[in-house]
Amino acid sequence: MAAEWRPVRQSRTHELVLESIEAQVLAGELKAGDRLPPERELAPALGVSRSALREALRVLETIGVLVAHAGRGADAGARIVRHPDDALGRLLRLHFALGSYSLENVLEARVTLERSSFEAAARSATDKDLAEAEEILTRLREPGLAAAEFNDLDTRFHVQVARGSGNDLTSTLTAAVRESVRPLILRALEAADDWPATAAALNDDHTELLRLVRAGEGAAAADLVERHIRGIHGTLVDEAAAGDGAA
Amino acid sequence: MAAEWRPVRQSRTHELVLESIEAQVLAGELKAGDRLPPERELAPALGVSRSALREALRVLETIGVLVAHAGRGADAGARIVRHPDDALGRLLRLHFALGSYSLENVLEARVTLERSSFEAAARSATDKDLAEAEEILTRLREPGLAAAEFNDLDTRFHVQVARGSGNDLTSTLTAAVRESVRPLILRALEAADDWPATAAALNDDHTELLRLVRAGEGAAAADLVERHIRGIHGTLVDEAAAGDGAA
């Protein structure tokens, strides 16, 4: 056991505990896959109660750097992991709901991130990435697809291309930002006058986007995805205002 | 084809509490500024223990949507707020430390976000934004400035311009991404062969960047900030490897 646990005092105990663990992560003494001592041992080692320790662990779990499993054996206990996606998604989703960001903010951020994603994907997406995107697109084209499923698959399509960019950070950000407006987009899709036609039009974009990425035409893909996103968000503004009023 | 048994995991109590509060936020029933009932009332109202409730509140605090103050009066209690910046910064910083993202990922994300920020700022920064950036730049130019302070001010300069873009989401993302590599940049600055010359060169960039933003030349500002960031990160790669090995 390389990590050492030193006692901690004063002011919001769980924050001090958090700092202590954070420092070990930042210093590289705790790495992904490492297991923390059991709560019942670690708490007294830090000189705090188990409750205070648990609150600190909960924070780390929220951030996506820790998971805990009960039981016994190699799989049990608290482990350092790397799961930023859900954490980031929830963060942006809640803050968007609270009005920290406007819909226009999200639109511009999506345009910026996805332009970059598509350009990078056109340069460096692997065959595997493209095949997965193709499969999502196939399911996206199924006739009679409900708006909810369409919304899920659409999200996965955009995220999949972002993954193809080879940049985990931008793809995570892309996924999180897309996630934050998911309920809004769902409302917009459900309110479409002619849903089959709307879906078909969106899929035409998707098909062309994938073709451009495959062909390595990054600039064209970036331009198209910008038009694509602005198009969807154009139908969203009214929905957002309506939703606001309705609530 | 056997039946699929869907329900696999039963949620933990604090997660259910979290969902309940989250749902009220997403539904707009809880808005920024609203105050939650005291823990001792809310816990039994939800049918859970105070500990479980507190863990849920801690999660919300981590996300930056809640703050708690002890004491008595209007200021006390748990309140819904909108403070995404620290939360996002810590999240990315820890995940970068854990290796969820490579330095190259961060570099490309910074380039993408800041190109967009500088272009937008050239279009829509207010005089106030520019004046604040100017003031930061003045302090950045002080002779004999230590690397640590330079690093802080440099971060604030970039974030200030991002704020000037008028997009809170991209500026928050910019700040968080910049924050995640702060320790690395600090090490690189401290290791510079000729620190005063390095600082002067960086400030020449900053001065020109601000001039371009003022002049509304967004495209030129975007190109320069990309060169500026790539320049700094070029000196970082070695440091990162060295830091890795040293640990």
Add this chain to the structure above:
DNA sequence: TCCCATTCTATGGTCCGACCGTACGGGCTC
């Protein structure tokens, strides 16, 4: 000998009741 069911136990998850520190509000003193 091998397999399987049973029991053990280490681990996180939850709950309770108590006490501490803080800061406002109201009452008391001067």
Add this chain to the structure above:
DNA sequence: GAGCCCGTACGGTCGGACCATAGAATGGGA
């Protein structure tokens, strides 16, 4: 009326008890 003091409503912390889970250890039967 002004200033001090104490009560009180908060979040923060603590310790202990018990529950749920799941691998490990055990032991009996084929």
